[in-house]
Amino acid sequence: MAFISGVGNTRYGKIDGSTTMSLAAAAAQAAMADAGLKPQDIDGLLTGYATTMPHIMLATVIAERLGVQPAYAHALQAGGATGVAMAMLAKILVDGGRCRAVLIVAAENRASGQSRDQAIQTLAQAGHPDYEVPYGATIPAYYGLLAARYMHQFGVTDEDLAELAVVMRRHAGRHPDAHLRTPITAAEVMASKPIALPLRLLDCCPVSDGGIAAIITREPTAAARVRIRGAGQAHLHQHISCARDWAAMGAKASADRAFADAGMRTADIDYLAVYDSFTITLAMLLEEIGFVRRAGAGEAARAGRFDVDGDLPLNTHGGLLSFGHCGVGGGLAHLVETQRQLAGRADGRQVKDATVGFVHGDGGVMSSHVSMVLERV
Amino acid sequence: MTEATNVSADPIARDWWAGIAEGRIGYEACTDCGAAQFYPRGHCTACGSAKVAMRTAAGTGTIFSITVVHRPPSAALQPFAPYAIALVDLDEGVRMMAHADPSLAIGARVRATVAPFGDRAVPRFVAAA
Ligand SMILES: [Zn+2]
Numbered sequence: 001m002a003f004i005s006g007v008g009n010t011r012y013g014k015i016d017g018s019t020t021m022s023l024a025a026a027a028a029q030a031a032m033a034d035a036g037l038k039p040q041d042i043d044g045l046l047t048g049y050a051t052t053m054p055h056i057m058l059a060t061v062i063a064e065r066l067g068v069q070p071a072y073a074h075a076l077q078a079g080g081a082t083g084v085a086m087a088m089l090a091k092i093l094v095d096g097g098r099c100r101a102v103l104i105v106a107a108e109n110r111a112s113g114q115s116r117d118q119a120i121q122t123l124a125q126a127g128h129p130d131y132e133v134p135y136g137a138t139i140p141a142y143y144g145l146l147a148a149r150y151m152h153q154f155g156v157t158d159e160d161l162a163e164l165a166v167v168m169r170r171h172a173g174r175h176p177d178a179h180l181r182t183p184i185t186a187a188e189v190m191a192s193k194p195i196a197l198p199l200r201l202l203d204c205c206p207v208s209d210g211g212i213a214a215i216i217t218r219e220p221t222a223a224a225r226v227r228i229r230g231a232g233q234a235h236l237h238q239h240i241s242c243a244r245d246w247a248a249m250g251a252k253a254s255a256d257r258a259f260a261d262a263g264m265r266t267a268d269i270d271y272l273a274v275y276d277s278f279t280i281t282l283a284m285l286l287e288e289i290g291f292v293r294r295a296g297a298g299e300a301a302r303a304g305r306f307d308v309d310g311d312l313p314l315n316t317h318g319g320l321l322s323f324g325h326c327g328v329g330g331g332l333a334h335l336v337e338t339q340r341q342l343a344g345r346a347d348g349r350q351v352k353d354a355t356v357g358f359v360h361g362d363g364g365v366m367s368s369h370v371s372m373v374l375e376r377v
Numbered sequence: 378m379t380e381a382t383n384v385s386a387d388p389i390a391r392d393w394w395a396g397i398a399e400g401r402i403g404y405e406a407c408t409d410c411g412a413a414q415f416y417p418r419g420h421c422t423a424c425g426s427a428k429v430a431m432r433t434a435a436g437t438g439t440i441f442s443i444t445v446v447h448r449p450p451s452a453a454l455q456p457f458a459p460y461a462i463a464l465v466d467l468d469e470g471v472r473m474m475a476h477a478d479p480s481l482a483i484g485a486r487v488r489a490t491v492a493p494f495g496d497r498a499v500p501r502f503v504a505a506a
Contacts, residue, residue: 121450130390131416132474135462135499136446136454144444145464152442152483194459197445241416241464241474 002091002228004214004374005101005221006035007336011177012210012324014111020053023211023326024062024107031213035221037101039067042215044093044102047075048082048328051122052113062105072099079126079363080275080320081233082106083212083332084370087359088231090216100218106328107211119207126364128239140204140278142240142365144196147280149246151198154287158198160298161279162189165202165321167301168276171308172318174349179208179324189279203279208324212332214339220377224343229264229356229375232257233368240365251288254369255360262373264356266290269373271341271357272312273334276319285360286314289371313351316341331361335372342376384497389417392431398498400491402434404471415471436489437505438467445479454495465502476501 008030010023024047032038045068047059055061059073072093078085083106090102110119123139132142150156166186172178184202192201216228234253237243259265272291276282283297291312292300300306306314317323317337320330338357340346357374384394393416396403405417408430412423420427443463449455463477465487476492476499487502494501 117451120448124450128416128474130385130387130393134394134495134497135474135476136449136457136460136495137462137474138446138448138450140448141444141446141462144446145442145462148444148483149442149464194445194447196448196462199444241472 002094002216002218003220004226004228004339005217005224006031006037006215007213007339008034009177009212009333009336010210012208012326013179015109015209016112018109018112018209020050020108020113021061021065023109023209024105025065027107027211027213028062028066028103028105031103031215035215035217037215042068042101042103043071044090044099045070045073046086046089046102046104048086048106049075049077050108050327051119052109068103078368078370080277080331081361081363081368081370082328083335084359084361084372085233086332087214087216087228087335087372088233088370091228091231094216094218102216103213104216104332105211105213106332108327108329109209110326111207111209113209116207128241132239132241138196140196140199143278143280144199145240146284146365147198147278150280150284153246154295156283156295157298158190159186160295161203161283162186163298163301164276164279164282165189167306168315168319168321171316171349172322175317175323178318178322179206180322199278199280205277205320205325205330208326208330210324210326210329212329212336214332214336224339224345225377226339226342227375227377229373230258230260230262231370231372232261233370235368238364238367243366247288249284249288249366250369251285251360251362251366252290255289255371258371258373264373268356269358271338271351271354272314273338273357273359274314275331275334275360275362276315276321277325277362279321281362282319284366285362289360308349308351313354316346316349316351334361335359338374342374389419393417394497397491397500402436402467402489402500403431404434404467404469405429406432413470415473434467434469438465438487438502440477440481440483440485440487440502441466441472442483443477443481457494460494463502475499478503
């Protein structure tokens with residue numbers, strides 16, 4: 001069995017003077033302390049990538065910085081799904097007997113380490129260099145195309161999307177480490193400046209600095225008995241031009257594999273952590289996987305179902321939309337918050353009786369999906 | 378056109394963009410299984426054949442999705458903003474990204490034109506009628 005035995009993070013936001021390495025080290029040290037482990041106890045290390053530090057061997061750079069000498073280490077890349085993918089691989093390594101304690105860590109000074117234009121241009125390269133990028137496309141433009149079609153096809157409204165941003169901001173207000181904590185209204189979201197219509201500024205996540213880490217072990221620690229019960233993936237395309245079915249982007253295929261692996265179904269889930277780079281991302285993932293009906297995410301938000309005391313508590317740290325997005329660490333934060341919820345350590349955000357959690361990461365433009373079921377044991 | 382320094386090193390993409398500059402939208406058709414595909418790759422993703430031929434599309438199609446970009450990726454593109462990026466389903470059965478008239482809606486019938494943008498001329502779809 002694979003347990004998430006320790007977690008740690010820096011605050012998210014603009015952190016002047018931070019570097020990818022300083023953020024990674026701070027988060028990893030916090031996670032090791034949380035698990036009660038020393039650098040010598042870590043025998044596996046996985047990390048992602050950092051746009052501000054495009055190193056060819058990021059995992060061993062971090063290992064050396066920490067004083068860890070792992071038996072297994074490398075970086076992996078699945079865009080926003082990388083965080084959950086690292087946890088899935090860590091489970092495979094632990095279950096297979098290759099490692100006893102795998103550190104997964106993600107960090108980047110994405111906000112302060114480059115200009116805003118640099119960040120936007122780097123990220124736009126997720127598009128096809130010959131048949132998409134030359135049109136002046138950006139990540140919000142790819143998601144704008146996703147949103148316009150999805151809203152047209154299923155009858156989702158601007159207000160439905162805005163409600164999701166409102167909930168994420170409300171949640172972030174209860175997390176001391178969140179990037180954006182000032183409450184917003186649906187009217188403010190819909191009146192914010194246009195970025196790639198139908199998406200507006202407050203439909204988009206911020207660019208943040210931050211670091212976050214978790215430790216996956218073969219044995220549970222006393223403080224937190226949270227196990228990874230199952231996981232799955234699906235990858236149907238890379239570029240939005242090559243996506244075919246707006247009703248089946250791979251999210252459900254990935255989730256179904258995780259549920260089958262865990263021997264569970266959507267009805268068993270009592271805490272949700274779903275990738276939310278944009279409001280449309282969150283709506284599409286929740287609806288395709290089947291936690292709410294098609295075009296039903298907005299009404300569920302309005303009804304309070306995603307609140308801490310709702311029946312589908314969702315991204316109680318504030319998600320990418322408000323806790324912040326520092327690259328790989330943005331998606332890993334969903335997993336870390338799930339661990340804290342299931343371990344009963346979410347302080348003022350604690351969901352009552354959270355036992356089984358579902359985590360979903362999405363990379364690219366609905367391109368890479370990784371899903372995971374966590375359980376308190 | 379300014380020097381097209383950003384045009385790809387990939388010969389298929391270079392030929393494709395050279396065709397655009399002359400008003401031709403290329404797509405690939407497999408000579409073994411008949412499948413049409415975009416973007417061009419030099420091999421067929423339906424059957425794996427290496428026998429694909431570049432064909433010229435009629436330039437007519439339907440808007441599948443459209444977004445209006447207000448925040449371009451660079452200062453160099455700011456003078457063009459706002460501009461619309463669309464996914465267009467060509468009548469030959471392939472889907473491509475292109476520029477479009479921002480007033481177009483999903484489902485609109487369109488025809489291709491070519492318009493200057495950034496470092497090159499790009500396909501831009503306008504109402505067919
Ligand atoms: Zn073929």
